[in-house]
Amino acid sequence: MKFENSLAFARKLDKQDLLKSFRQQFYLPKVNGKTAIYLTGNSLGLQPKVAKASINQELNDWATLGVEGHFHAKRPWLYYHKYSKKVLARLVGAKPDEVVSMNQLTINLHLMMISFYRPTKTRYKILTEAGAFSSDQYAFESQLRFHNINPEDGLIELKPRPGEFTLRTEDIVQAIEDHKEELALVLFGAVQYYSGQFFNTKEITLAGHQAGAYVGFDLAHAIGNVPLKLHDEGVDFAVWCSYKYLNSGPGGIAGAFVHEKHATDFSLPRLAGWWGHDEEARFQMKKGFIPMPGVDGWQLSNYPIISGAAHLASLDLFEKAGIKNLRRKSLQLTGFMEYLLKSIPAADELFAIITPSEVNARGCQLSLLMKKDGKKVFKQITKAGVIADWREPDVIRVAPVPMYNSFEDVFQFVEIFKKALGRLKRA
Ligand SMILES: *Cc1c(COP(=O)(O)O)cnc(C)c1O
Secondary structure: OOOOOOHHHHHHHHHHOOOHHHHHHEOOOEEOOEEOEEOEOOOOOOOEOHHHHHHHHHHHHHHHHHHHHHHHOOOOHHHHHHOOHHHHHHHHOOOHHHEEEOOOHHHHHHHHHHHHOOOOOOOOEEEEEOOOOHHHHHHHHHHHHHOOOOHHHHEEEEOOOOOOOOOOHHHHHHHHHHOOOOEEEEEEEOEOOOOOEEOOHHHHHHHHHHOOOEEEEEOOOOOOOOOOOHHHHOOOEEEEOOOOOOOOOOOOOOEEEEOHHHOOOOOOOOOOOHHHEOHHHHHHOOOOOOEOOOHHHHOOOOOOHHHHHHHHHHHHHHHHHOHHHHHHHHHHHHHHHHHHHHOOOOHHHHEEEOOOOOHHHEOOOEEEEEOOOHHHHHHHHHHOOEEOEEEOOOEEEEEOOOOOOOHHHHHHHHHHHHHHHHHHHHO
16 A cells, blocks of 8 residues: 555545444543553553443342352353353464463463473473563573473573564574474464564474474464464464453453364373363362363363453454454554654664564564664653553554554654654754
8 A cells, every 4th residue: 555644644544444433442541631642552452342331241140140140140150261262263263162261371371381391301492582571481481490490501592683673484493493302392472572573473383393392372462463373373372361452451361272183182281270170070079180172171260250251342342343354454554654654854863663564574563663862752752642662671662553543543643753753853
């Protein structure tokens, strides 16, 4: 698409936008009484207006039914983990039996690593991207220590080439090949939280499996953002949270994927709880854990219904909007932002977009590496009504989300950003 640098053009795109009505389905935060330009859906997605009614349904059923709500609530609580399967499966490219919503992301990462990180004397290393999200780093470090492996030795963290900000697929594949005798697990953030790079999950999975390792992905920044094909690509497992692009509320319930090929492999070690036990026999409360087939057998606890109610309300909007439509709009929205940013005079001297320009290697987020006084610029745009995200030491992350951001949001943001940069030059 050919873009034009004008407010009129942004408004024209909004008018043509098939998904424009979804913006009205969300509460938009205000700054100084004015609707904010919200570009942090990658950190905390906005509240869908329907979330309240969905939560109220459960509160009412709890009030009127008490414990009987497990069977007689409008959505019986006993089966709550099943209601999100269809949409989640679509979002990650899986079969419904391969996905389940449960726990929190880091907990799920640990549960998956208990099963799929099985170090031996010679094959014990984990390969990941350098600068992974802190919680993932702590999970890797503690899992290694749990197995009495020194993290300095057991963790391989791939860095981009000197002068580059993102990893080349060929370098990842080469590194996997180089370490193929000692790799137990390859685990990447499918979309890197800092750079916004969308890794080539297909090639990584292929290379990891050829090396004889398990392959997993953290989808925190990928689910609801980029198209995924976990089943077809043969990924062993994946985990995600729901409060970023999935708009399911702060601390909302997370999820996990385990590939069908492991569905009935009950020899995989795992940590167990009653919600993963054979559903037919769960309430017999008998000794002897019998896991349910598929990812459901990794569940531990009974379902957090209130959080799940918000999750369902939001997932319903994804179903209605359609993930293909969302991706189509996302490419335009982020492409428009990139175009406008690149047309800022002397842009190269002031900042660099470190997110790949190749559209298949990114989602909606752009990471702007500020070359000077980044923090000052960030403060100014914040004062002017932009809610963006600052990452130490020098990156501003902005994520125009197709579900509720408009082309005008993007245009206004770049105008404000440009003004803040202009002030720097004069100072
Ligand atoms: C947001 C995020 C987390 C957060 O973990 P929680 O367990 O949900 O607190 C972890 N890893 C990545 C890559 C993230 O982006």
